[in-house]
Amino acid sequence: MPSPAGHRTSSPARGLPVGRRGFLKTSLGASASVLAAPTFAGWLAAADAKAATALAFVDDYRTNVAANLTADTNAVVRILDGFARTWRTGSAWNTGTVLSADVLRADMRHCAEVTRRRTDAEARKAFLYDRRHQSYAMIAGLGPLAGLYQDGSLAVTSITEAPDGTPATTVNDAVPAGAPAGSALGAGAHDSALGKVAELVDTVRGPYASGNPAKYAYQYPRPWRMNEDSEVVDTGRTDAYGFPVYDSEVTVAPQLLRQRGTSPADDGGFPSGHTNAFHLAGLAYAYAVPERFQELVARALELSDTRIVAGMHHTVDVIGGRVMATALAAAALADPANADLKAAARAQALAYFEARTGATADTLYAYAHAAGPDTDPYADRAANERAARPRLTYALRRHGADRPLTVPKGAEVLLETRQPYLTAGQRRDVLRSTALPAGYVLLDGAEQWGRLDLFAAADGYGAFDTDVTVTLDAAAGGFSAADSWRHDIDGHGGLTKRGTGTLTLTGANRYRGGTVVAGGTLVAASGEALGRGDVQVTAGTLRVAGTLLVRGTYTQGAGTLDVTLRTDGGAPLRVGRRAVLGRGSTLSLTLGGQHPPAAGRILAVLDAPRLRGRFDRVELNSDRLRAVPVYTADGLSVRLVKR
Template sequence: MPRFSPIACFTATLSFATALTPAFADTLTLPPLPQGLGHTDSAPPPAGVIAYVDDGATNQRGDACHATVDTNAGVRVLSGFLQLWTPRTPFVDADQDAPAKGGCPAVSKSDWSGIPGSPTDGVKKLAKLHEQNIAYSIKVTGEHTPERDLAAYLDDRRNKNASIVDGLGPLTDAWRKGTRQTTTITDMPADATTVKYDDKGNNRGVGSNDNPDLGKAVDLIEAGSADGSTEPAKRYYKYARPYRASDKVRVVPQLEKAKSDKPAADGGFPSGHTSEGWRDALVMAYLVPQRYQEMLTRAAMLGENRIRAGMHQTFDVLGGRVLATATVAYNLNRAQYAPLRSEAYQQSQSWLMSQTASTDGQGLLQAAHAKAQSADAYADYAWNKAFFEPRLTYGYKPIGDSMKAPSVPKGAEVLLETRLPYLSPDQRRVVLKSTEIASGYPIISDPEGWGRLDLFRAADGYGAFDGDVAVQMDADKGGFNTADTWKNSIFGKGKLTKQGSGSLTLTGENSWTGGTVIEGGALVAKSATALGKGDVYLTNGTLTIDAQQLKVGDTMTLGKDATLSVATKTSSNVPSLAVANALFIDGAKLAINPKDAAGWKPGQTVKLLSAKKIEGKFGTIDAGSLKITPIYGKTGISLRVDG
């Protein structure tokens, strides 16, 4: 193939893009598009199990006396607990008149005496895990501070939605206003050690019958908890509260009056507070995806506060999350709630935009993150992730096969519907598959895989390309369709194709090998390995380099209708783009967006890119107000500042 002369210079200015005379042969033979794997990935529901979204209605509070793994979806989704625990006797109610009051009959005597250290109503398996479970409660309750006690007290005595709503951060006040939410628990009363205070507020707020602002949102949050009772599971598993298992567990003194005086009717597994908090948080994350991960973190914090209160253990909190996740997916998939789901989402977005003077979903995203951590406890992404991820397993090691294939429950994809709206339902299932945790962990190893879902990671996009992925983003649809960021580190052998007018940013340490194709919109690289290890091919659209250096693992091709946009610094002696193999430039546009324009002085030379070999050239160059001269070499291109 003909080569260009070693050095060719020409000038570009800001006021207009300068057309360039070819410095190479008239024709340029371009390589083919990356081939990838030639197929997409899939995540079919697990076979041979009853889907919770089809059977969630069996989890009825009134069936608590007779619920079993075979008859009750709530008990079944928590059946991983049976690896650690065998309930010994049917439920016992100390009140002999219980059947007449709607309770359970006293069918046998329990040895669950309620004395610390005494046997509970079952047989322990894998005793060391039970020791680890109670040890965490002893440790955490022993690390109490006034601030932690207050948070634990509020999350215990307040209605759950009134508690978790602060996960919305800067949007909290607007949400409370729109839902007309009230609470009577705002602090810890001085006499709380002797008086039990209950929240007399309205919990989730006022529904649509009397509230045109966020009434539909309140309705959907209420709907998300339908058939979500923890009572059948509590009465089936009969696992003790931590303060009944060990006298070393400290209960927040102001919560002593909240303890039940009927141990046999007061099971700890799963945590009801945790489950309700998670149910509400998941629906609110659906309605306000601009705070998706923050709401997940708030739900995890409520669970942690149940342990800090001395009221629950790690087993209980893990169970509460699993049951809540399945319950919300079940309800969001119900046909009767389909219109409400759409109406509530649109209402939530419109109301919050009006209250924050935002004109679109991207503006609302900025408003949702407008405060520092001093004013928004969940403002720090890194802190949220570091808090959330360990609490998916609470540090337990797998007790079963940790190498099972991923398992995505039927209907789970609805949980990402508003967070990743530009993906198809099948693609969202693959996202869940590629981000879930390993199999085999205690408590959360349910038959379908609800406990393995890592929604925090899933909100950051794919974790692997085990098939080719085409992302079609329509900026006109607004919100995350306009712009989104994938923060996961992505591996695999598949290919990524960016389509549509929207902008997708990649920040991970990526290593997929199937290649990257940009056909429209923008793909923004914010890490050195943002585009993986394969070929990169721009047929249209823009590749923006917003990192000190982008490394392309193989060949790179810039088509005539494509744009390479580079945000570079004069202070860096590192090329903004390093191509491991050949670079082909078929008249593409180069846009220079200097991060430190004031530092660009006449006479300076800035390294732009390097490659094993370079063929072709840019058709136009736009450097803003700067006057630059590109200097082409066989293996590199530099920019000389002329003024």
């Protein structure tokens, strides 16, 4: 919330009712009596009661305007009210009261340590993303599609490098001289080849998406104006740039010293506006280009982290910016007024990238992930996950017991293009089963938008709390035709796979309700992929990628079991109880490895304590060998013979 360029105040505390030496009236050390009440559980109950009487955020988000600065009048201020458990706003920018000493002290220590260890390269990076239009900065999350997007959208920036030291003046992004006609900042021009996507980004970042009302509502000073005890201490001195010097261990990156807000009362830290903007743009791009959904979420989290590295924001500011952006993006995407636009943006992006890459809806995902980490910084999914997870909570500590999440109304729209084969209710189940646990005070505000973990949700269910039936359609293309669920899925429910498409399970799954393959292909990509229950194949294909353990009973009345024969002699399918094979069942065998076995070898296929029945048909992918089944009471092997 910067003030106009050139406006400076040499003593921001002048005329305000502060304590000795300019301290906030209540320091962390003096806040113990405040912490005694209310209890955390009591606060949660009060927050729930308040939320129950309010409109859902997605129905009320248009109240986020400058005239509304209270939780009762502004939906954004309301969903951020977890911060009200930590900080009580004062009558002025430096008269607030600390309520949670442990939270704010840990926050300040984290910020101080990050800026103390900041390298020159990190400072330069922080400058770029402070000054560059946030919607443009997010484009890099598109990876191999980023350059194509810039060409098609005519998106440009003038912030291409960081200065060695502190610039002589303020720096702002602009359309650079010599840019192609029609070029635009941010997401690009609305009349470009990707104009609908640019328009969607700008709409999600529309007039009701500002963080300024919440900044004025909470009036939480930026970290460089505070010390470890969350006190504002004005030393009475000014620096070389005319800014007051505060007693703080958090230092601002040299490149940004002149870019700071000059009016503390108009320059609150919570929530971070840049963070809000990064995530809003990222989720809009992710809706239009879901092939890069997870990478865009990771990009938004990384760029938001540069606000802490810059010394411009607290960790709590960044968390608050993410929380509000998640809710605001869902509200804009769920708004019926934007239904045609979001559909047009998705269709336009898909058609454009197919035309420019030669890919199809089925192969665009592979193209979008074809680059290595040397050109795509988000190529390593595991590295993205390692970086993303701690940025969801930073220095926050959990208090109290976990409790199930009631997914906020409308949140499921955020996964609408990423998991189009699921119903709205199923997408809500995905969000709930992958959510962060309760007990993080900033995340447990009204509606608990902060508990949503969109990076994790992109990988499908975290638990089957009820039986799940999923239908994928090969003809629909994209994620509707094929997707992977990567979590270690728990729960007492089971899975039924229908349709003609392909679903891959990669986790060490623990769900107990059993698995039914009733159409299409279910790929078991780990030994524990099918959980701990019975497995039935009634139609379609069960493909075993490696070795699969079925802990219960395996029954195949029809359909195909597709396995790769192991040259070490181990059975690809091991059954814990019994195996029952019926009429119409097919066994499809693949010879694996660079050196396939020779004729005469006997290779195991299925081990079980008891085996009943036989496959109607046995196929082998070889033009020189055929497989002769050898059944026993406790398993099946095949002898390879020449054709």
